[in-house]
Amino acid sequence: MANSAVDQASGNAAEAPAELSTARDKLARANAAMARKDYVAARQLADEAAADAALAQATARNARSSRALAEVRQSIQQLQTQLNRS
Amino acid sequence: MTSPTRFVSTLTALAAATALFAGCASAPTVTPALQQARANVRSAEADPAVLKYASLDAKKAADSLRRAEELSAKRESPADIDSAAYVASTQARTAMAIGRAATEEEAIKSAEADRERARADANAKRANVAQNQAATAQIAAANANADANAARQQAAAANADAAQAQAQAAALAQELADLQARQTDRGMLVTLGDVLFEFGRAEIKPAAQTSIAKLAHYLNQHPDRRVLIEGFTDSVGSDSANLTLSQRRSQAVAEALRAQGVDPTRVATRGYGEAYPVASNSSTSDRAMNRRVEVYISNDNQPVRARG
Numbered sequence: 001m002a003n004s005a006v007d008q009a010s011g012n013a014a015e016a017p018a019e020l021s022t023a024r025d026k027l028a029r030a031n032a033a034m035a036r037k038d039y040v041a042a043r044q045l046a047d048e049a050a051a052d053a054a055l056a057q058a059t060a061r062n063a064r065s066s067r068a069l070a071e072v073r074q075s076i077q078q079l080q081t082q083l084n085r086s
Numbered sequence: 087m088t089s090p091t092r093f094v095s096t097l098t099a100l101a102a103a104t105a106l107f108a109g110c111a112s113a114p115t116v117t118p119a120l121q122q123a124r125a126n127v128r129s130a131e132a133d134p135a136v137l138k139y140a141s142l143d144a145k146k147a148a149d150s151l152r153r154a155e156e157l158s159a160k161r162e163s164p165a166d167i168d169s170a171a172y173v174a175s176t177q178a179r180t181a182m183a184i185g186r187a188a189t190e191e192e193a194i195k196s197a198e199a200d201r202e203r204a205r206a207d208a209n210a211k212r213a214n215v216a217q218n219q220a221a222t223a224q225i226a227a228a229n230a231n232a233d234a235n236a237a238r239q240q241a242a243a244a245n246a247d248a249a250q251a252q253a254q255a256a257a258l259a260q261e262l263a264d265l266q267a268r269q270t271d272r273g274m275l276v277t278l279g280d281v282l283f284e285f286g287r288a289e290i291k292p293a294a295q296t297s298i299a300k301l302a303h304y305l306n307q308h309p310d311r312r313v314l315i316e317g318f319t320d321s322v323g324s325d326s327a328n329l330t331l332s333q334r335r336s337q338a339v340a341e342a343l344r345a346q347g348v349d350p351t352r353v354a355t356r357g358y359g360e361a362y363p364v365a366s367n368s369s370t371s372d373r374a375m376n377r378r379v380e381v382y383i384s385n386d387n388q389p390v391r392a393r394g
Contacts, residue, residue, distance in 0.1 A: 044169040051176035058183035065190035079204040
């Protein structure tokens with residue numbers, strides 16, 4: 001579950017590199033814990049990794065929405081400038 | 087045997103110890119991460135955008151926090167509590183980020199609607215400007231057309247005027263020709279023969295009125311021209327009688343012109359008696375030529391120069 005969450009975040013969270021990197025790191029550590037049969041730590045780290053991946057996606061979505069909103073507002077401003085000039 | 091008092095005090099101490107023990111057992115382990123998680127989950131739950139767009143994520147965070155609280159109540163290891171608290175904090179932050187994103191996405195929709203309106207306004211304004219320009223051009227074209235029509239009409243009128251003026255000029259030239267006018271250095275000369283008058287008299291014969299009328303008509307058509315009327319006789323009779331007769335005859339012609347509407351201030355008269363004969367006075371026909379009235383019409387608006 002943590003695996004698929006981090007995979008998904010890798011695909012659509014490029015705008016949140018710090019959060020994404022944390023998620024990957026946690027996932028790696030979860031796998032390492034799994035390998036040494038420390039299942040409690042593996043479970044905790046996997047839960048954290050899944051939460052990190054979700055945060056990375058939400059942060060990326062927020063970055064995109066902020067940028068898009070700024071662009072729309074700027075284009076409106078340009079139109080209004082044009083309208084006032086003509 | 088223990089005294090009842092001691093027993094009571096022992097019971098009291100036991101109860102106190104039990105209470106103390108129970109108190110110690112139920113005291114949760116609160117880590118800074120747990121406190122942070124509580125604060126984050128509270129913020130998320132108080133965020134209207136989260137309530138509107140990310141209530142499910144907020145619920146996940148609250149569930150995670152509850153797990154962390156359980157671990158805390160059970161005095162599990164701080165590492166376990168922190169891990170659960172971390173997940174709760176992260177989920178709370180995720181819920182708030184989703185709330186912000188969704189709010190902005192809504193704002194983008196309404197901003198795009200605004201932009202479409204602004205675009206439509208701009209297009210309408212451009213169309214309006216184009217329409218105004220077209221209307222202005224149309225009005226200008228209509229004006230130009232009207233001007234052209236007016237010019238054509240004026241030209242036609244001018245042509246008509248010119249034609250009329252030409253016809254008039256031709257008619258006047260014909261009248262002058264009828265009067266046998268000829269150009270001299272003092273102006274146009276019209277010689278009225280002695281057929282104008284009865285012998286020795288200064289009244290113009292009714293039959294001669296046609297010549298006078300033509301002359302008057304010409305002068306009325308050319309109000310700027312000035313006139314000098316000179317009377318002459320033949321050599322028959324006394325000089326003084328001839329002089330008087332020639333004066334009276336020239337005045338008679340001036341009076342006839344005045345009667346036909348010619349302004350008398352334009353007309354001067356002179357009598358020269360038998361002076362300036364144009365023929366010999368030795369034959370009847372020659373003397374007839376000398377009995378005459380000469381009418382000079384100026385070529386401009388200046389008085390006709392007197393002879394001599």
